[in-house]
Amino acid sequence: MSEHNDLHHTTESSEPISRRKVLAWLTSMGILGSAIVTVFSNLVFIKPRATYGQPMRFSIGTPDEYPPGTRIALGNQKVAVIREGNKMAAISITCTHLGCIVGVADTGFACPCHGSRFDQDGNVTGGPAPKPLPWFELSMAPNGELEIDKGKEITAGKWFTV
Amino acid sequence: MVYRMSDNSQKKSVLSVVLGLPSAVWTSVFRNDLPHTDLGRSRTSFTNFFLHIHPVKVHKHTLRPWFTMGLGLISLFLFLTLTVTGVLLMFYYVPSTTQAYDRMLDLRGSVAFGVFLRNMHRWSAHGMVAVVFLHMCRVFFTGSYKKPREFNWVIGVLLFLLTLFLSFTGYLLPWDQLAFWAITVGTAIAGYAPVFGNEIRFLLLGDTTVGQEALLRFYVLHVAVLPLITTLLIAVHFWRIRKDGGMSRPAEADIVETNEAAPTTIANVPAMAFAGSDGINVIEKKRYGIQGMVRGPFTKVGNVPDNSVFSYPNLLLAELFVFILTILGVLLVSFFFNAPLEDPVNILHPPNPAKAPWYFLGLQEMVSYSAFWGGVGIPGLEVLILLALPYFDRGQKGIGVWFSRERLLANTLFMTFVFVNILLIIIGTFFRGQNWEFVSPF
Numbered sequence: 010m011s012e013h014n015d016l017h018h019t020t021e022s023s024e025p026i027s028r029r030k031v032l033a034w035l036t037s038m039g040i041l042g043s044a045i046v047t048v049f050s051n052l053v054f055i056k057p058r059a060t061y062g063q064p065m066r067f068s069i070g071t072p073d074e075y076p077p078g079t080r081i082a083l084g085n086q087k088v089a090v091i092r093e094g095n096k097m098a099a100i101s102i103t104c105t106h107l108g109c110i111v112g113v114a115d116t117g118f119a120c121p122c123h124g125s126r127f128d129q130d131g132n133v134t135g136g137p138a139p140k141p142l143p144w145f146e147l148s149m150a151p152n153g154e155l156e157i158d159k160g161k162e163i164t165a166g167k168w169f170t171v
Numbered sequence: 172m173v174y175r176m177s178d179n180s181q182k183k184s185v186l187s188v189v190l191g192l193p194s195a196v197w198t199s200v201f202r203n204d205l206p207h208t209d210l211g212r213s214r215t216s217f218t219n220f221f222l223h224i225h226p227v228k229v230h231k232h233t234l235r236p237w238f239t240m241g242l243g244l245i246s247l248f249l250f251l252t253l254t255v256t257g258v259l260l261m262f263y264y265v266p267s268t269t270q271a272y273d274r275m276l277d278l279r280g281s282v283a284f285g286v287f288l289r290n291m292h293r294w295s296a297h298g299m300v301a302v303v304f305l306h307m308c309r310v311f312f313t314g315s316y317k318k319p320r321e322f323n324w325v326i327g328v329l330l331f332l333l334t335l336f337l338s339f340t341g342y343l344l345p346w347d348q349l350a351f352w353a354i355t356v357g358t359a360i361a362g363y364a365p366v367f368g369n370e371i372r373f374l375l376l377g378d379t380t381v382g383q384e385a386l387l388r389f390y391v392l393h394v395a396v397l398p399l400i401t402t403l404l405i406a407v408h409f410w411r412i413r414k415d416g417g418m419s420r421p422a423e424a425d426i427v428e429t430n431e432a433a434p435t436t437i438a439n440v441p442a443m444a445f446a447g448s449d450g451i452n453v454i455e456k457k458r459y460g461i462q463g464m465v466r467g468p469f470t471k472v473g474n475v476p477d478n479s480v481f482s483y484p485n486l487l488l489a490e491l492f493v494f495i496l497t498i499l500g501v502l503l504v505s506f507f508f509n510a511p512l513e514d515p516v517n518i519l520h521p522p523n524p525a526k527a528p529w530y531f532l533g534l535q536e537m538v539s540y541s542a543f544w545g546g547v548g549i550p551g552l553e554v555l556i557l558l559a560l561p562y563f564d565r566g567q568k569g570i571g572v573w574f575s576r577e578r579l580l581a582n583t584l585f586m587t588f589v590f591v592n593i594l595l596i597i598i599g600t601f602f603r604g605q606n607w608e609f610v611s612p613f
Contacts, residue, residue: 052374060378084519087380106542107359108380109352109521121523122356123539124607136607137539 063087065160071153072097072171082113088145088157089113091129096168099147099157100131105140118142130165141165212481222487226413228479229486232420232571238313239418241493242306246334247405248497249299254398256292264344266390268383271346272515286509293510295501296338300530303334311585314570314578315419321561323411326404328557333401335530340393342528343386348513352525354389355381360538360546368547420571424478523605532599533592539607553588 063086072092075081079092082102087110091098102111102118109122117134118127126135131142146161147169155171188195197204202218203211216227232238263282264274278285307327310316316324343354358381362372377384412418513522527535537545569575574582604610 055377056374057377057384061384062378062380062382082519087518107356107538107546108362109355109525110519112523119606121521121606122352122525123535137542139542
């Protein structure tokens with residue numbers, strides 16, 4: 010019969026699959042696929058490939074600028090530089106809870122947003138913070154200036170000796 | 172002579188055209204005179220774009236002030252106020268970290284009514300969050316989310332979330348301390364979402380921290396993306412009200428007072444009612460009801476409850492009254508209270524305590540116990556439960572009645588939900604001080 014298409018003979022199913030059904034199915038899949046590609050490409054578009062913020066690796070000057078006993082917060086870099094004797098460390102001051110900037114005191118760190126507290130080494134002593142404040146790699150550049158790399162977290166307590 | 176005559180008649184016709192101009196323009200715009208008859212009221216509602224959103228006739232029960240309290244209308248009017256004041260504020264605002272805060276200060280000094288418009292915008296936004304929530308409570312406690320209105324409840328929940336998100340994105344724009352830290356905390360909460368948390372946060376901020384990219388993104392979301400989606404959903408919400416049979420009401424409200432012989436089921440209506448001898452009576456009764464009053468999802472000719480009155484003027488006057496009250500409220504609050512503006516952003520020093528806007532303080536209180544459960548887990552579950560609610564609570568009793576005894580359990584549960592959230596907000600607002608420690612406000 011001319012009204013039946015070829016697919017009818019190749020399929021085992023008792024229901025004949027009409028050409029119209031196959032075309033409708035292909036069209037639907039085509040439209041659905043295009044919709045998915047559209048949504049996906051829009052998401053790709055709004056995800057920036059480069060950002061304009063602070064670089065991950067930056068210089069903080071010579072060790073002389075940080076005399077022993079220093080506990081100072083660098084605001085733009087969001088890192089605390091600590092020196093005890095000739096040992097130095099760079100500890101993040103972004104709260105591990107919800108990203109507020111913790112206050113730096115001699116006794117440790119305290120977050121004003123949700124009350125998280127950390128000891129001098131950044132370990133959690135109270136509040137909702139789930140993790141200690143991370144330590145970043147501190148190194149000496151050939152020109153005698155200290156460099157912090159926020160891309161490299163190191164184990165807490167691993168001091169850098171100057 | 173001939174020439175003169177034609178000149179004369181032309182003059183006359185020009186004069187008549189000029190004199191007839193007002194009524195010609197009126198007719199071209201409104202089609203009808205101000206209506207004095209029922210037919211006129213019906214025609215006016217049909218032919219006017221803004222009026223045809225309304226049904227021609229509206230149920231008396233719907234017009235009871237204490238049934239709806241006009242909360243949905245107030246939400247709409249606040250949204251319109253926000254649109255108008257928002258567009259005006261856009262003339263002076265620049266979404267730039269170096270300029271945004273200065274522009275806020277400029278509103279005080281160099282823009283006529285600048286502060287007043289900002290006040291109106293801010294207080295309307297706060298008001299809209301509150302009123303949309305109250306509207307949701309009204310719909311729940313009157314059982315109005317039940318079949319056939321399940322989907323409109325879902326749209327309503329989405330509109331509530333959009334309201335919160337609109338308010339949240341607007342919060343960052345002044346680029347003051349309050350804005351900056353509220354958004355820092357808010358987007359960090361998004362980072363706790365499972366699997367895609369950090370991706371969502373990065374897409375929202377356009378960067379790893381809150382900065383220029385985030386300000387621009389929030390601005391675009393606030394002035395274009397979210398208002399468009401909200402407007403669309405409001406249109407669907409309103410359309411569904413009529414398609415779902417108007418406002419919910421108890422079955423008793425449909426007992427026909429005026430015509431005892433009125434048919435109660437469609438089967439009782441003679442098929443040829445309009446042509447039959449007693450059809451005259453039906454036509455007399457139903458002439459304006461056919462498209463106006465819909466009981467179920469579809470129009471049922473001849474089965475229209477007659478406890479209804481014409482929308483023009485009954486519903487319109489009620490709406491006008493609610494509109495005037497809303498605008499009056501916004502104007503009064505904006506006159507007496509200035510919208511807060513804190514110091515410009517200082518990335519190193521979060522204010523202590525750093526608090527989100529009041530409607531997120533319940534969330535912030537929960538977040539202070541656990542970032543995931545307080546910020547993502549519990550709120551996410553709450554939203555899911557709200558969305559799924561009408562599909563699980565399927566009983567058909569107690570619809571259209573405040574605090575129906577037959578819905579004691581559902582109402583008690585929802586009341587608990589409301590009170591817990593209000594309690595958390597009160598704790599977050601008044602009982603949390605420096606470092607989010609517990610303090611007494613007294």
